[in-house]
Amino acid sequence: MAQQQAQGIPVQRLDAAQARELLPIADFHDAALIGFEPEAGFADAYLVATSFARAARRRGVTIRENVAVHGLSWQGGRVTGVATSEGTPKRPVKASARSDEGVVRPVAMAVLSPTLRDQS
Incomplete structure (x- = not known):
């Protein structure tokens, strides 16, 4: 995440509860690190x-x-x-x-x- 931030990419660290709020269908229980880029896209x-x-x-x-x-x-x-x-x-x-x-x-x-x- 530090590399992304150094390049000007707005990324923030989330805990599992915050991530679940954004993406309820995902399972974050064993995630070591969860990063969120509000300007990034998502494709199923x-x-x-x-x-x-x-x-x-x-x-x-x-x-x-x-x-x-x-x-x-x-x-x-x-x-x-x-x-x-x-x-x-x-x-x-x-x-x-x-x-x-x-x-x-x-x-x-x-x-x-x-x-x-x-x-x-």
Whole structure:
């Protein structure tokens, strides 16, 4: 918090009761430190993810949940294919991955409809 304050970010330390007042759905019982930035934004991760999924489906994307990813195909530094527990999709693939200590771990994938083109 000191770093944020040194950069001019208005942040204040809260105790669990104050934090619960601001965010009643959260559990702060074992929090070592609770900071509050009144000017910061907040996004509900579930609502953000489902909104992205809904928008993707409207554009023809097929989303597979609870499917194990067994391998990724790479071309030019980009993921071009995904081998899954349901097989390997024949249509173009967009995959989301994160890197932990140099190990790429797929976290999501979408098989694109033939009419959807790369918008990046």
